[in-house]
Amino acid sequence: MEKLTIYVEHLLADWGLASQTSIILSHLTLAVLAFVLAFGLGLVCSRIVVPLILKITSKTLSQWDDLFFNRKVLVSACQIVPAIVVWMFLPAIFYRFPTIEMLLGRLTAIYITVMSVRTVLALINSFKILDDSVTTSTRQYIHTFCGVLKIVAVFVGIIVVMAIVIDKSPTVLLAGLGATSAILMLVFQDTIKGLVAGIRLTSNDMLHKGNWITVPKAGIDGVVTEITLTTVKVRNWDNTILTISPQTLVDDSFQNWRGMQESDGRRVKRKVYYDFNTIRTLNESDCKLLIKKGYFKSGEIKPGMVNMSLYRRYMERFLAANAEVNTGMIIMVRQLEATNAGLPVEFYFFLTDKVWVNYEHNLADIMDSIYAITPDFGLKIYQLQYSETNN
DSSP: OHHHHHHHHHHHHHTTOOHHHHHHHHHHHHHHHHHHHHHHHHHHIIIIIHHHHHHHHHTOSOSHHHHHTOHHHHHHHHTTHHHHHHHHHHHHHSTTOHHHHHHHHHHHHHHHHHHHHHHHHHHHHGGGGSOTTOOOHHHHHHHHHHHHHHHHHHHHHHHHHHHHHHTOOHHHHHHGGGGGHHHHHHHTHHHHHHHHHHHHHHHTTOOOTTOEEEEGGGTEEEEEEEEOSSOEEEEETTSOEEEEOHHHHHHSOOEETHHHHHSSOEEEEEEEEEOGGGOOBOOHHHHHHHHHTTSSOBTTBOTTOBHHHHHHHHHHHHHHHOTTBOTTSOOEEEEOOOBTTBEEEEEEEEESOOSHHHHHHHHHHHHHHHHHHGGGGTOOBOOOOOOGGGO
16 A cells, blocks of 8 residues: 555656645545545445345345345445445555544544444344244343343443543453443443343243233233333333333232133133022922023922022023133132121133123123022122111
């Protein structure tokens, strides 16, 4: 390069220009030449090389080349090429002006470092082109460690830029970080805690994107839309967006409805309180009435049986015959411990349709039938009566 500079200076001197003028013009000529060459190479990369690589990767069946050679990564990498060309020409252009060469060289090196970090960040972000419908723990690991890699890339970039500015080796700065590790841990404590909590969430398969979770303390009841290094974003059913830290989810309890969504049915667990005064044994006329209405067949019941026992037995039969109830899962009508508000009877079963609106309508239809059948067994649902003086 220096030979080229000297040749240009001698050529200008042969044209009759003064020595100082030829030096200045030679520097300007080489600067323009370096600029044109850098601009031309950058244009070739962005207009020819990038489309060619994208065309090649689009025809391959593998996915890794789409990750590493997508448009954002290639365009960002192409922006480094002109700076490298300029950095190579600087010693030849300004060899007579070492101060200017040093200043421009450091600025160019800083630009190359910043753009290299930007390219690395674009490469890390390219993992997002993976299928978003995949909610495996492996994918959650990738998202978690992508956040860590971004922090590391930015941190290394800052160290290299500082080393360029003060003209020291980056290893010297890295060696001196031991004394400031406590400060760094204080600054990045939320990030470190979020990383550890995120690893715990994913390694234990506790949370995936798309899960329906409930966190009563935080007012969260909705679907997880995003899991990052420091936050979990949830869209509530009222379409409000709430964020919570992974550390909070790990430290406190939260309810994940994924098991219900993946199961064959959604659980129903309802309690109904019955008046103690209506629980009695059946007489002959009561038995005939139940047989007449089709609740039981002749010979299945007899006088002296308790109406509540027959009621529970029939309700289990009624639920098992309902088309909306999953008969492959548990169906139970059980008596709970007596209270001063009546005798609680719990209806425990599963509905096949787990869609929220359909689930609520089917549940309401079944419970309406249960309430309507109750008087036929001589039972009465407990209802607190208020006197006029209490109103």
